[in-house]
Amino acid sequence: MKGKSTSFDIAHLAGVSQSTVSRALRGSPLVNEETRRRIQAAVEQLNYKVDKNASNLRRMHSGTLALLLFEDPTTDESHINPFFLSLLGSITRACAKQGYDLLISFQQLSHDWHADFAESKKADGIILLGYGDYIAYRDKLDKLVAHGTCFVRWGAVLPDQPGLSIGCDNFEGGTAATQHLLDQGCQRIAFLGEASSHYPEFFERYRGYAEVLAQAGLAARAELQVDAESTEHSGYAAMQTLLARKERFDAIFAASDLIAIGAMRALSDQGLRVPQDVAIVGFDDIAMASYVNPPLTTVVQDTRHAGEVLVDRLLSLIRGQPAESVVLPAKLMVRRSSQKSAAPPKTGRAAR
Amino acid sequence: MKGKSTSFDIAHLAGVSQSTVSRALRGSPLVNEETRRRIQAAVEQLNYKVDKNASNLRRMHSGTLALLLFEDPTTDESHINPFFLSLLGSITRACAKQGYDLLISFQQLSHDWHADFAESKKADGIILLGYGDYIAYRDKLDKLVAHGTCFVRWGAVLPDQPGLSIGCDNFEGGTAATQHLLDQGCQRIAFLGEASSHYPEFFERYRGYAEVLAQAGLAARAELQVDAESTEHSGYAAMQTLLARKERFDAIFAASDLIAIGAMRALSDQGLRVPQDVAIVGFDDIAMASYVNPPLTTVVQDTRHAGEVLVDRLLSLIRGQPAESVVLPAKLMVRRSSQKSAAPPKTGRAAR
DNA sequence: CTGAAAGCGCTTACAG
DNA sequence: CTGAAAGCGCTTACAG
Numbered sequence: 001m002k003g004k005s006t007s008f009d010i011a012h013l014a015g016v017s018q019s020t021v022s023r024a025l026r027g028s029p030l031v032n033e034e035t036r037r038r039i040q041a042a043v044e045q046l047n048y049k050v051d052k053n054a055s056n057l058r059r060m061h062s063g064t065l066a067l068l069l070f071e072d073p074t075t076d077e078s079h080i081n082p083f084f085l086s087l088l089g090s091i092t093r094a095c096a097k098q099g100y101d102l103l104i105s106f107q108q109l110s111h112d113w114h115a116d117f118a119e120s121k122k123a124d125g126i127i128l129l130g131y132g133d134y135i136a137y138r139d140k141l142d143k144l145v146a147h148g149t150c151f152v153r154w155g156a157v158l159p160d161q162p163g164l165s166i167g168c169d170n171f172e173g174g175t176a177a178t179q180h181l182l183d184q185g186c187q188r189i190a191f192l193g194e195a196s197s198h199y200p201e202f203f204e205r206y207r208g209y210a211e212v213l214a215q216a217g218l219a220a221r222a223e224l225q226v227d228a229e230s231t232e233h234s235g236y237a238a239m240q241t242l243l244a245r246k247e248r249f250d251a252i253f254a255a256s257d258l259i260a261i262g263a264m265r266a267l268s269d270q271g272l273r274v275p276q277d278v279a280i281v282g283f284d285d286i287a288m289a290s291y292v293n294p295p296l297t298t299v300v301q302d303t304r305h306a307g308e309v310l311v312d313r314l315l316s317l318i319r320g321q322p323a324e325s326v327v328l329p330a331k332l333m334v335r336r337s338s339q340k341s342a343a344p345p346k347t348g349r350a351a352r
Numbered sequence: 353m354k355g356k357s358t359s360f361d362i363a364h365l366a367g368v369s370q371s372t373v374s375r376a377l378r379g380s381p382l383v384n385e386e387t388r389r390r391i392q393a394a395v396e397q398l399n400y401k402v403d404k405n406a407s408n409l410r411r412m413h414s415g416t417l418a419l420l421l422f423e424d425p426t427t428d429e430s431h432i433n434p435f436f437l438s439l440l441g442s443i444t445r446a447c448a449k450q451g452y453d454l455l456i457s458f459q460q461l462s463h464d465w466h467a468d469f470a471e472s473k474k475a476d477g478i479i480l481l482g483y484g485d486y487i488a489y490r491d492k493l494d495k496l497v498a499h500g501t502c503f504v505r506w507g508a509v510l511p512d513q514p515g516l517s518i519g520c521d522n523f524e525g526g527t528a529a530t531q532h533l534l535d536q537g538c539q540r541i542a543f544l545g546e547a548s549s550h551y552p553e554f555f556e557r558y559r560g561y562a563e564v565l566a567q568a569g570l571a572a573r574a575e576l577q578v579d580a581e582s583t584e585h586s587g588y589a590a591m592q593t594l595l596a597r598k599e600r601f602d603a604i605f606a607a608s609d610l611i612a613i614g615a616m617r618a619l620s621d622q623g624l625r626v627p628q629d630v631a632i633v634g635f636d637d638i639a640m641a642s643y644v645n646p647p648l649t650t651v652v653q654d655t656r657h658a659g660e661v662l663v664d665r666l667l668s669l670i671r672g673q674p675a676e677s678v679v680l681p682a683k684l685m686v687r688r689s690s691q692k693s694a695a696p697p698k699t700g701r702a703a704r
Numbered sequence: 705c706t707g708a709a710a711g712c713g714c715t716t717a718c719a720g
Numbered sequence: 721c722t723g724a725a726a727g728c729g730c731t732t733a734c735a736g
Contacts, residue, residue, distance in 0.1 A: 375716090
């Protein structure tokens with residue numbers, strides 16, 4: 001017995017009109033309690049479910065949100081950035097809590113995702129996630145706005161961006177990371193990550209770094225910055241580049257944990273010790289950060305909260321309520337990779 | 353200019369009937385090339401998209417698949433098992449490749465997911481993922497079958513299970529892991545993970561372990577087995593339990609990487625060295641496995657391939673084609689955590 | 705509180 | 721190859 005029943009079958013069974021069934025099922029107050037009960041019984045007996053397609057068509061909305069995770073085409077498709085996966089988890093839960101379904105799609109930046117979801121009415125709104133080249137897709141954001149599509153994106157919150165952005169305080173995070181390194185006595189702090197307007201989040205982190213350095217009377221030096229995108233591979237390569245320059249440095253601030261982890265591996269391959277020879281701080285606090293050896297000091301982005309804010313704001317937009325971009329706090333999480341003072345090789349006694 | 357246009361607008365603009373527009377858009381061969389071009393032009397001009405809800409309603413299918421990731425209610429919601437996240441990535445891509453959308457939902461095992469997706473016609477079929485208590489949800493699988501719902505699940509492939517299952521060869525994997533440990537000269541190999549029919553995948557891994565031991569004339573001993581579910585926390589606790597028993601052991605086969613990683617931490621907290629004092633092998637090959645220190649030897653489940661097989665089989669089911677359960681190969685990946693012979697503390701010289 | 709009816713935007717026989 | 725028409729299963733004014 002396949003789920004073939006319609007609201008007419010229910011109506012028949014309950015001895016009411018189909019309109020009444022529909023009203024009862026949508027929770028209209030205009031239905032007699034007794035009638036409602038009869039309908040409910042029929043629904044259960046026939047194992048009836050409202051057909052979402054028909055319902056959506058009639059109501060002109062879909063009750064679903066779309067999550068688009070886009071990446072640079074260069075990124076190999078093997079592993080998705082764990083930071084976004086974590087965000088994905090919290091978004092999923094936030095949607096469920098609000099009674100929305102979630103459609104997901106992993107796009108290349110080059111694809112025409114901007115056209116697809118909202119306009120074919122598969123989704124009422126879109127959540128955009130990704131560490132792509134901002135300049136390259138900003139154009140598509142403009143188009144989304146032009147079409148009146150509801151969307152929010154995770155990323156840097158900057159003046160005059162199209163649409164709503166939710167992101168953490170990258171500048172603040174960069175500041176905290178760098179200050180911490182300074183406090184550990186580091187003097188020559190390198191920055192690994194692309195610092196340009198193509199990657200506004202990285203850029204903000206870089207700006208925080210430069211600012212703190214300037215305040216300490218130490219300029220940010222171009223010789224100590226190497227571009228890297230957010231992959232371990234890229235971090236490894238960037239570290240090699242830096243080492244090849246033969247510049248002296250005693251600390252690394254990596255624009256993401258993946259970069260930091262790649263860099264740590266390159267350091268280790270050179271026989272350099274973390275944190276004794278080089279202290280290192282990452283950004284994101286992906287799960288792996290606490291598992292690497294030594295555990296990685298990093299700037300935490302609270303993905304659980306971020307997911308909630310993302311869907312909350314998107315829903316506001318969909319409902320026509322006013323909503324603004326929001327900047328979430330960034331918090332430093334100190335682990336062993338940056339602590340020059342503590343001396344805890346795991347076979348020695350605890351330095352405490 | 354919101355995406356308000358319908359196929360009638362296109363028809364009007366192109367000077368044809370609405371039926372013809374619909375046919376052209378669905379790629380019917382019954383449309384004149386020239387007409388098709390005119391329609392195409394109109395579509396682009398008005399930025400028209402077929403309304404999915406209307407289309408789905410009429411065609412009685414949805415073009416979307418649902419992915420349900422369920423977990424034991426005990427599992428804290430903070431982190432989703434990375435193995436499933438990885439599977440999720442490959443499933444997403446496989447769906448995209450086949451032109452299907454993917455709806456996702458993270459359910460507690462206790463919820464009524466079995467009713468929701470297929471029957472309200474939000475999805476044509478369901479992919480079930482999760483390391484939950486099999487006995488507890490087997491009942492729901494039966495219901496899915498009874499309702500004629502198309503679904504495939506990731507898990508142990510065993511005789512007379514409801515529906516289709518896709519899983520890796522857990523027995524074989526358990527065999528390979530244990531044999532490898534034996535080959536390293538280990539004699540007292542403990543098993544961490546629940547070995548019961550509630551967790552068939554773990555159980556199969558256990559059976560492979562026991563089998564190899566038996567062949568080597570070493571029985572699997574109950575004192576060397578501790579239950580654990582697939583979390584790092586549980587692995588840590590299991591290791592503590594084992595240590596408290598004061599049994600001698602020189603190796604651990606953990607039923608999952610997360611368990612192995614937790615166990616490694618417990619070992620390290622006791623001042624025991626991996627692999628010198630205790631060799632260890634996990635299962636899954638999550639990304640973290642290669643980052644822990646020492647890198648974890650494990651049994652690889654090829655998630656990329658698995659995702660493809662999962663959606664491929666589900667699509668067969670949906671199309672009414674014959675489809676069967678499939679067992680995927682499990683492959684041992686040897687890293688440092690199990691190599692007693694190699695002696696590579698990273699500050700010493702490379703052995704070899 | 706309830707029913708008859710229109711209509712959401714498509715797809716697809718049916719009849720040229 | 722094309723058009724007129726029915727209908728997918730709901731929701732919601734409209735009229736009691």
